[in-house]
Amino acid sequence: MKFINLLKKELSELINKQMIISLVFVLAVFLIMGNVMQSATTEMVKDANNPKINICNLDDTDFTNEMLSYFRSNNTDINNITLTDNDYASAFKDNKNLKSFVIIPQGFADEVLAGKKPEVLSVSKVQGVSAFSGMTGGTDGTISLLNGYISLKLAEQQGVSKDDLGIIEAPLKVKEHTVVADKSAEISSGTILTKVLMQNMILPLIVLILIMMTSQALIASISNEKIDKTLETLLSTPVSRGSVITAKMLAAAIAALLNAGVMMLGFSSYTKGMMGSMTSDVANGIHTGVTDNVTETATSIILSGDAMKQLGLTLGASDYLLIGIQLFLTIMICLAISIILGALVNDSKSAQTMLLPIMMMVMIPWIVTLLADINTMPTAAKLVIWAIPFTHTFTAMPNLMFGNYAAFWCGLAYQIVFFAIVMFFALKLFKSDKILTISLNLGQKSRFKKSKKTNED
Amino acid sequence: MANVLEVKELSKQYSKVLAVDRISFEINEGEIFALIGPNGAGKTTTIRMISTLLTPTSGDAIVAGHSILKAPEKVRESITYLPDEAGAYKQMTGIKYLRFMAGLFTSDIDKLNAYVDRAKNICGLGDRLNDKIGSYSRGMIRKLLLARAVMTKPKLAILDEPTSGLDVLNAIEIRKMIKKLAEEEGMSFLLSSHNMLEIEFVSDRIGIISKGHLMVTGRSDELKERYQVPNLEQVFERVVNENEVH
Numbered sequence: 003m004k005f006i007n008l009l010k011k012e013l014s015e016l017i018n019k020q021m022i023i024s025l026v027f028v029l030a031v032f033l034i035m036g037n038v039m040q041s042a043t044t045e046m047v048k049d050a051n052n053p054k055i056n057i058c059n060l061d062d063t064d065f066t067n068e069m070l071s072y073f074r075s076n077n078t079d080i081n082n083i084t085l086t087d088n089d090y091a092s093a094f095k096d097n098k099n100l101k102s103f104v105i106i107p108q109g110f111a112d113e114v115l116a117g118k119k120p121e122v123l124s125v126s127k128v129q130g131v132s133a134f135s136g137m138t139g140g141t142d143g144t145i146s147l148l149n150g151y152i153s154l155k156l157a158e159q160q161g162v163s164k165d166d167l168g169i170i171e172a173p174l175k176v177k178e179h180t181v182v183a184d185k186s187a188e189i190s191s192g193t194i195l196t197k198v199l200m201q202n203m204i205l206p207l208i209v210l211i212l213i214m215m216t217s218q219a220l221i222a223s224i225s226n227e228k229i230d231k232t233l234e235t236l237l238s239t240p241v242s243r244g245s246v247i248t249a250k251m252l253a254a255a256i257a258a259l260l261n262a263g264v265m266m267l268g269f270s271s272y273t274k275g276m277m278g279s280m281t282s283d284v285a286n287g288i289h290t291g292v293t294d295n296v297t298e299t300a301t302s303i304i305l306s307g308d309a310m311k312q313l314g315l316t317l318g319a320s321d322y323l324l325i326g327i328q329l330f331l332t333i334m335i336c337l338a339i340s341i342i343l344g345a346l347v348n349d350s351k352s353a354q355t356m357l358l359p360i361m362m363m364v365m366i367p368w369i370v371t372l373l374a375d376i377n378t379m380p381t382a383a384k385l386v387i388w389a390i391p392f393t394h395t396f397t398a399m400p401n402l403m404f405g406n407y408a409a410f411w412c413g414l415a416y417q418i419v420f421f422a423i424v425m426f427f428a429l430k431l432f433k434s435d436k437i438l439t440i441s442l443n444l445g446q447k448s449r450f451k452k453s454k455k456t457n458e459d
Numbered sequence: 460m461a462n463v464l465e466v467k468e469l470s471k472q473y474s475k476v477l478a479v480d481r482i483s484f485e486i487n488e489g490e491i492f493a494l495i496g497p498n499g500a501g502k503t504t505t506i507r508m509i510s511t512l513l514t515p516t517s518g519d520a521i522v523a524g525h526s527i528l529k530a531p532e533k534v535r536e537s538i539t540y541l542p543d544e545a546g547a548y549k550q551m552t553g554i555k556y557l558r559f560m561a562g563l564f565t566s567d568i569d570k571l572n573a574y575v576d577r578a579k580n581i582c583g584l585g586d587r588l589n590d591k592i593g594s595y596s597r598g599m600i601r602k603l604l605l606a607r608a609v610m611t612k613p614k615l616a617i618l619d620e621p622t623s624g625l626d627v628l629n630a631i632e633i634r635k636m637i638k639k640l641a642e643e644e645g646m647s648f649l650l651s652s653h654n655m656l657e658i659e660f661v662s663d664r665i666g667i668i669s670k671g672h673l674m675v676t677g678r679s680d681e682l683k684e685r686y687q688v689p690n691l692e693q694v695f696e697r698v699v700n701e702n703e704v705h
Contacts, residue, residue, distance in 0.1 A: 003566035011559050015550055230546035235604075238510045238540035239563040240532060435513045439473070 012253030032268025056103035065111035224344030367393035496668035549593035582606035
């Protein structure tokens with residue numbers, strides 16, 4: 003009953019109106035971002051699946067007209083661009099949605115027929131510096147079509163068939179195989195890595211959010227009680243210090259889970275927005291004409307499910323249970339560290355500073371595991387990274403996926419030992435006089451002395 | 460009259476500082492005992508040890524028959540502690556705060572309601588109890604905290620600077636409240652204060668502490684007579700100065 007009373011108080015402090023408003027705001031931001039990304043990727047996929055080429059045909063000969071008719075007959079839309087006084091910008095003024103076009107200059111057909119290399123002009127408009135603004139609307143597809151058509155014509159002139167031309171252009175058939183441990187599958191390693199990366203993107207983010215939220219909540223909870231001197235009142239009541247700290251830890255974990263849940267909901271809607279339009283369109287059918295790199299990669303990723311199973315890269319129920327255990331342990335470590343950090347706080351400024359060590363302990367392994375393979379790092383760097391308990395949380399999923407069970411169990415064992423040690427010191431600190439007398443006001447020497455003096459009154 | 464508190468040779472050593480050095484005193488049932496001394500004399504450390512917040516380096520204190528070393532949980536059932544400049548949970552309403560604190564002393568709903576009703580009467584905050592504590596003035600918070608400290612009718616209420624930061628009228632009201640609770644309900648109080656006028660008005664006995672030593676204890680008039688001075692302020696000055704010389 004007394005514990006429930008404590009827990010209710012802690013929860014009401016953490017889950018308040020401000021938190022709910024901020025969660026709704028975060029969710030709204032993710033939803034808006036998701037919509038924005040969806041419209042950007044939809045446009046990209048639309049461009050890839052329904053090629054539309056923009057051509058200004060200044061040559062206007064039988065050869066070029068026949069070429070354009072050939073493109074049309076292969077389901078390619080052609081937008082004829084006209085220029086005013088040879089001013090390239092005028093084309094964009096007349097066509098608001100136009101991003102680029104190719105100019106076929108006069109004498110183009112003559113040069114082709116004479117066996118020379120004719121010149122074409124590629125004109126593109128730069129309209130922004132955002133990541134996606136440059137990904138669509140280039141002239142590569144148009145030029146590729148022109149090259150293909152002219153190669154075909156030249157081959158015909160030389161008496162080479164279309165099939166033979168295909169062999170000349172790409173004489174090798176490449177069958178890619180990927181091996182994981184003792185299993186292999188017919189798929190490119192690039193595709194497998196992209197798929198694994200996409201799958202593993204979510205877990206580190208959950209870990210990151212959970213750790214940050216939990217630490218912030220618990221450090222604030224302990225430090226506020228110290229600053230407002232409510233902790234002294236609380237500890238002088240007939241409840242054990244163990245119940246006080248357990249209620250705080252449990253409430254912080256519940257609040258963090260709620261935060262993480264809402265954020266993941268928002269994040270999944272954001273990623274759906276980013277990937278959804280791309281993958282669904284690709285799954286409906288792949289265009290036989292111009293296929294850009296984005297579409298190609300997405301296609302192979304979608305079709306790679308069986309290969310993933312074949313390579314043993316899918317996780318079973320027992321694997322997810324192990325990941326859950328490791329996540330739980332991660333939160334417990336984070337709570338234990340937060341108790342110590344919260345106890346060191348004596349004013350609101352140092353409460354914010356105290357979050358820094360945990361942030362560093364999370365950000366470093368997250369970035370390292372995202373960008374590099376820890377096993378290939380120098381020994382000293384490897385040891386430092388492995389000494390950070392959260393590293394093993396980030397490597398848990400890949401370890402289980404690639405069958406590195408020894409590495410997983412070692413990581414888990416290290417986390418258990420780390421948690422036991424930190425929790426021992428955290429409880430010792432909370433149950434001792436130090437919870438009321440210790441303070442660490444970084445960069446505020448004079449105030450530290452003052453608070454020490456007051457404590458010793 | 461039975462002792463509610465018996466402090467026996469209590470000492471506290473911080474790393475290099477001996478904050479409290481073998482002090483002994485007792486408080487009887489229904490008695491108001493005031494511990495006075497200059498800043499850093501060891502008042503708060505003594506109070507925190509009796510409240511089981513700090514562990515003594517040596518010595519013991521018996522609160523309502525329970526040792527602070529052997530049975531701190533039993534001690535906490537018999538006392539309430541109001542720290543100097545203590546705050547309350549600003550997000551809570553006054554009434555929720557009282558219910559929360561009462562819930563830490565009892566799991567019995569009837570008892571809990573009785574504690575809260577008593578606190579409501581004592582604090583006199585009326586409808587403002589339904590407002591968040593964050594909107595209270597300092598005086599209102601102090602009244603709320605004092606009501607919280609006495610609502611469970613503890614054998615010993617420990618109040619560190621009970622009227623610090625309050626205006627004259629609020630301070631008078633709180634002093635009267637303490638006196639009334641001791642006289643009418645037999646509650647014992649251990650106070651600490653820098654206000655000699657307050658001490659003289661409210662306390663039955665006084666202990667003067669300096670540099671961790673309890674220099675003298677006695678009733679206000681006894682001390683004035685012993686030091687041949689007209690008021691408590693001069694007694695305090697003499698005692699502290701004598702300790703400085705030694």
